[in-house]
Every structure is written in C-alpha cells, then in structure tokens.
Amino acid sequence: MSGLTPIEHGKQLLAVENISLSFGGVKALTDVSFDIKAGEVRAIIGPNGAGKTSMLNVINGFYHPQIGRVVHRGEARTGRRPHEAARRGIGRTFQNVALFKGLSTLDNIMAGRTLKMTRGFFWQCLRFGPALAEEIDHRAKVEEIIDFLEIQHIRKTPVGKLPYGLKKRVELGRALAQEPELLLLDEPMAGMNLEEKEDMSRFILDIRETYGTTIALIEHDMGVVMDLSDRVVVLEYGRKIADGTPDEVQNDQTVIDAYLGRSH
Amino acid sequence: MFYREVGQFKSTYAADMAVFPIRQDRIGILVLLAIAVVVLPLVSNDFVLTSILIPGLIFTLAAIGLNILTGYAGQISLGTGAFMGVGAYAAYKLANAFPEVNLLVWILCSGVFSAGIGVIFGLPSLRIKGLYLAVTTLAAQFFLEWCFVRMGWLTDYSSSGAIEAVRRTLFGLSISGPEADPLTRYFVVLGLVVFLTWITSNLVHGRIGRTWMMVRDMDIAAELMGVRLLPAKLLAFAVSSYLAGVAGAMMVFFWLGAAEPSAFGITLSFQVLFMVIIGGLGSLLGSWLGAAFIWALPVVIKFAPGLVGIDVPSARVEHVNSMIVGALIIFFLIVEPHGLARLWAVTKQKLRVWPFPW
Numbered sequence: 326m327s328g329l330t331p332i333e334h335g336k337q338l339l340a341v342e343n344i345s346l347s348f349g350g351v352k353a354l355t356d357v358s359f360d361i362k363a364g365e366v367r368a369i370i371g372p373n374g375a376g377k378t379s380m381l382n383v384i385n386g387f388y389h390p391q392i393g394r395v396v397h398r399g400e401a402r403t404g405r406r407p408h409e410a411a412r413r414g415i416g417r418t419f420q421n422v423a424l425f426k427g428l429s430t431l432d433n434i435m436a437g438r439t440l441k442m443t444r445g446f447f448w449q450c451l452r453f454g455p456a457l458a459e460e461i462d463h464r465a466k467v468e469e470i471i472d473f474l475e476i477q478h479i480r481k482t483p484v485g486k487l488p489y490g491l492k493k494r495v496e497l498g499r500a501l502a503q504e505p506e507l508l509l510l511d512e513p514m515a516g517m518n519l520e521e522k523e524d525m526s527r528f529i530l531d532i533r534e535t536y537g538t539t540i541a542l543i544e545h546d547m548g549v550v551m552d553l554s555d556r557v558v559v560l561e562y563g564r565k566i567a568d569g570t571p572d573e574v575q576n577d578q579t580v581i582d583a584y585l586g587r588s589h
Numbered sequence: 590m591f592y593r594e595v596g597q598f599k600s601t602y603a604a605d606m607a608v609f610p611i612r613q614d615r616i617g618i619l620v621l622l623a624i625a626v627v628v629l630p631l632v633s634n635d636f637v638l639t640s641i642l643i644p645g646l647i648f649t650l651a652a653i654g655l656n657i658l659t660g661y662a663g664q665i666s667l668g669t670g671a672f673m674g675v676g677a678y679a680a681y682k683l684a685n686a687f688p689e690v691n692l693l694v695w696i697l698c699s700g701v702f703s704a705g706i707g708v709i710f711g712l713p714s715l716r717i718k719g720l721y722l723a724v725t726t727l728a729a730q731f732f733l734e735w736c737f738v739r740m741g742w743l744t745d746y747s748s749s750g751a752i753e754a755v756r757r758t759l760f761g762l763s764i765s766g767p768e769a770d771p772l773t774r775y776f777v778v779l780g781l782v783v784f785l786t787w788i789t790s791n792l793v794h795g796r797i798g799r800t801w802m803m804v805r806d807m808d809i810a811a812e813l814m815g816v817r818l819l820p821a822k823l824l825a826f827a828v829s830s831y832l833a834g835v836a837g838a839m840m841v842f843f844w845l846g847a848a849e850p851s852a853f854g855i856t857l858s859f860q861v862l863f864m865v866i867i868g869g870l871g872s873l874l875g876s877w878l879g880a881a882f883i884w885a886l887p888v889v890i891k892f893a894p895g896l897v898g899i900d901v902p903s904a905r906v907e908h909v910n911s912m913i914v915g916a917l918i919i920f921f922l923i924v925e926p927h928g929l930a931r932l933w934a935v936t937k938q939k940l941r942v943w944p945f946p947w
Contacts, residue, residue: 385813411815425806427871428799436803440815442796446824452791457603460795464602503814 329414329506331537332398334364338507338539344383344393346376346563353379354390354563361507366533367541368554368571372583375560377543378420381509384541385417386410411440416505420512420543422492426485430495433484434470437502438463467502473535474498474528490521497528501536508532510542514549522546526553551575559583594941608790625779630772638771639844645884646775646782647839652864652876653789654832659862660870661793662825663805664714668707668726669833669861671733674853675703676834677841678743681752684842685745692757692765692842696781699838700831706733707830714822730855737850753847765842774843781839785832790873792828801825802871833861867918869928878929882921887914 332338340360346353354376361367369377382388384395386405394401397413416437425433442463448456471477474494479487484495493513500508513529514522526549532538544550550557551571559567559574561583567574574580597612599605609615633642655669680699684692710729714722737743744752756766763769764777792798800821803811808818841848860883868879890910894901925932939946 387809407809407812408815408817411813417813419810423807423810425803425810427806428802432799432802436799436811436814439796439800439803444796446797449795449797450788450791452795456795460606461602464606468602499814 329398332363332506334362334537336363337361338363338398339384340396341380341384342394342396344380344390344395346379346383346388346390352563353388354383354560356393357560357563357565358393359558359565359568361539361541362556363506363539364533364537365539365555366529366553367539368550368557369541369543369560370545370547370550370557371560371566374562376563377560378511379563380560381417381511381541381543384410384509385415411503414504414506415509416500416503416507417509418493418496418500418511418513420515422489422496424484424492424496424499427483429481429483430476430479430487430498431464431467431471431481433495434467434498434502435463437499438467440503470498470501473501473531490517493517493525494528497525501532501538504536505538507539507541510540510544512543512545514544514546522549529553606794608794622783625783626776630775633775635771638775641885641888643771643775643778643844644840645880646778647836647844648861648864648884649877649880650782650785650839651833651836651861652868652880653786653873654829654836655861656865656868656870656873656876657789657793657801657832658825658829659865660872660875661798661805662801662822662829664711664822664825665719665723666726666829667723667855667858667862668710668729668733670853670855670857671730672703672707672830672833673837673840673857674733674737674850675706675830676700676837677848677853678737678752679703679834680838680842681755682743682745684755684757688755691759692755693759693777693781696835696838696842700834703834703837704827704831707826707833708823711823711826714826715819727855730858734850734854737853749849751847751849752841754842754845757842767846769843778839778843781835785835786873786877789828789832793873797824805871863918867921867928869930872928872930874933875928875930878933882917882929883914886917890914 337360340358342358344354344357357376357380369380371377379388383390386407386409389404394403395405397415425436428436442459444456444459448454471480474497476491476494476498479491479495484492487495497510497513510529514525517525529540529542530553533540542554554571556569557567557571557574558565559577559580566579566583567577569577594611594613599610604610609618629642651669651673655666658664658666676699679702680695683695683698687695706729710726713725717725738750744750754765756768757764759777762773764773793801800811800816803814803816804818804821811821812818837853840852845852864879864883865876866879867882868877869875887910890913891906894906921929921932925935
C-alpha cells in the first residue's frame, strides 16, 4: 500500500485533535477530536451544516485548521497539502461527484494510478518500452477494479454521459485505484435508490474485506450508517456531540435531540 | 460500410490502448502519409508548396502547441505569437553564433528558449484561472513584442529590425535561405511536424497527458490523486511554448525567409487560437484540421476563380473570401461547437452503423 508499512488493525491510524476551523466569522468546526482505527468503518454523521465535509477537508489537507492538529500514522501534520495526503495513502470521494468529465471511465480510474506511475518525461515522449509496459501493468490493475465494481460495460464511455449512480461508482473506483490505506467517502449514497444503496453498501464492505482499507464515511441514511459502521461520531454546529458504537449513539439523548428537535 | 471494426478482436491491453486501435484508421494514416510524401510533391507547384503546404504545416505545429495548453491542460493563452517569436529569434541568434552546427539542431533547440519564457509567464496560472489568465498571457505577448522591437541585440543590430533566414544546407541540399528549393523545405517541414506530432501524441496518451486533462477537468480531484498543480501546469506551458517556438523558427527559416517583429503580433496569436477552437480543443487531429481550415481554405478560395478561368478583380476576391470564411466558421461552430475533430468523430460513429443506424 503506497509503500507504507501497514498498521495493525485496531491500532490508531489517524486522529484529529482539538480541531477548530473558521472562515471569517463562521465557525465550521469547534474543538473536535476523534480517532480512526485501522481496519474499521468510521461514520461521521450530523444534520446539514454540521461540519462533516469540512472535517474531511481538514483530514485531506484542503483546509488547514486554525487550532488543533491531525495526527496521521503517528506524525502530526498541520500544513499538509492534498497531494501529500494522497502520497500518504488517503483516498477520497466527493459529495457532488468530482470526476474528470472529459475522460472515459477507464481514464478516470487510470487517473487514480497517477502516483504509482514513475516513468519520466523522456519515456513518456516515446510511449515505448518501459513507459508502455508500465501503462499496460496499470491498465491490468484498473481492469481488476472495473471487474470488482461491475462497471465493465461503461469502460469506454465518457463519464459526463453516465447516470448519477454509476458516476458515484466510477468515483469510488478512482479512489480505489490509488490503493488507499484510508478511504474517505463523502455521502457515497446520496440521491440513490434502495437497490443502488444496497449495491454501494456491499462494495464498501467488500473493499474493507478485500483490500483491508480503513473507511471513514459521511452518510445521512441512518439505516446504512448503523449497519455498516463500527463506530460513529456525531457532529452538530461544528461540535462533537457523541462518539461511540452505533447502538450507543442511537440511544444518546443529545443525538436524538439534534436530529428530532427538543420539546419545549 | 467499409469503416467497420467488426471482427477486429483485441486480446491484449497494448492493442486496446494503441493510438489507432482500428485497422482502417491505421491504413488511413499510412495512406495520408504516402500522399504527403509522394503525391503532393508531384502535383504541387512552387506556389502551392510555399503558400499552402509549408505554412499550413507550420501553423499545424503552432496549433498543436496551443492545444496542449488550452485544449489539454485548460489554460487559455493569447501569447502564442510571442512564443513563436522567441523561438524564431533564438534560432536566428543560435544559427548565427554557431554556423558550423546543423540548422535543424538549432531549430529544435530554439523551442527550449521559448519553453523557458513560457514557464516564466505560466507562473501566474497557479493563482489565476480562465479569462484572467488569458489577460496575463496577453502581457507576455506585448512585453515580448516590445523586446523584439527594442532589443537590438536580438537582431544583431540589423538596420531594418528584421531577422533573415541564414543560408544553411542539410546533406548538401540547401534548406534555408533564398536559394532553398521549396520542395526541399517542404520535406524538412513535413518531417519535423510529423515527428513532433508523434511525440506529442505519445505524451497526451500517457500519464502526462492524463495529468493535464485531470487539471483541466477538476483540479481539486487532480490534487487528490497526488498531482501537484503548479508543476503540471508549468509542464504544459513548457511543452506548448516549445512547440510554438519551433513553429516560429520554422516560420522564418523555411517559409517567410525574413521576419519583422510585427510578424509575431497578437494577430498571429488569435489566428492560432482560432485554429485550435475551430479544429477542436483537446484533439491533435483537430489542430491539423483547424490549421488546414483557417490557413489553406482562404488561399484556395482566393485562387479558385483564377484556376477555373474566371477573371475576378483581386479586391473583390478578397472581400468575398472574408465573407465565405467567416460564414463557414459560424456554420461549423453551430453544427458542432466542439470543433471539426468532434465532427469527424461523429461521422466515424455514423459510418460504423451505416446504412442501418437503428
């Protein structure tokens, strides 16, 4: 996995410590801490505007928090850029699909392998010998992912033409192609019907099963969250209000209040 | 009917990933090359060579250069003319400073200088996007043009302010300067342009080309795949300016014979930009078609009445020409906003199912 020494399952892979993030006067996150253990499915839930996506952006390096730090693989990194996070084995999908719309499904997933391709400019100019061999090796890997996600039939279709559900699946494939150690999924099932949600849930579990990937996901469908995840952290208005197993969280009074409102 | 890929099974990824995966395309490209090498030289007179074929090829290379930047990497540039100028002046200085080295070496090296200048003017692209970036490249255009006029050193303090193609030979044949035969120049230009198109095609089909398209389509996702945006964009600027620079050097040495600073003005930048837009952004074929359309078509229209024996005053031909070309540009953009290359792709798709399109 990205040349990183694997972390034993159950050990801490990543922790966010006392993260506070604000944009001008808007406080997106206030003093949030939680950890993600290797091999688990960790859900981040909360009402709209709770700061879930901001949290993922902090982990990724898109946002840099004013206070607090992200400890990844035992190293505290604050000013990390997204491409460095990618190098350190963090993959990601977006809430509003962020595919390369001019490229085919195949090229989109190949794009996920960019970091693993090492041949330089000279060989790329010739597209011959080592460069071609490398391209073919990675194509074989990409085909494995295409098989895994059952999207063989849209291999050569430009992704702009695909329906929403398939776009989400291609995006998952692109993130998988990076062979991430930690996969951040931002609402992988938003806007899907029941069948598609079931498919996606199966893929998420299969990914963990097959590749041993640690998964952190944001999701609004409580049924899915409770079934899939090992531990759940709940955010509201940028603050953490609960953290624990699905059962604990479900019965937590503050969480119920956050979702259903309080009786006055 | 004949354009079918039925029965052409690919059993390796290499075959599937080939630049021309369909057999008819491979045959087609060989036929075109054969026409360019054998038939065109036989049927063309000096006029056709010097006014259509040679400049057409040179503009094709410039258009490919801009297409790398605008079509593949998504960075709009209006500085192509100036970058071509940098190549031309660099080749002129180098060829005069080291006359014993073959001219072709200097033509290919001249692009390195325009690439360097291109990278410098590409630096703002990290922060500035879209039309605003176009304005910063406009600064490159005006600044470099000013340099061509004011820096006498560039022209070796020539009194006319122009640079002239020096006399050089290749294998004993004169390829540059007043005595060079148009046919020889045509072959040199054809060779260089086909070679550089091949290199560029390799680049855009591999990792680097994919990186450019990732930056173009969704830069935040590209970053997440581990792409560092600034180096990726600067590489696009470098390759693009390199090709433009080589095209500029060829323009002076193999076509015009001499050039003043005004030859590399904003008009040239726009001309190349139109070729890229009409031909199709993000397509090498498009650059070829676009250059043929914008450059060759007006020349053909201009001389068509004379060829069929109709005597029309040249001023009138000029006016009608502008109208026809303008109308055709609008026509093609309405039929297919994505350019001639897309039109060709659609035609190919239709040919595959013809005559039973359902």
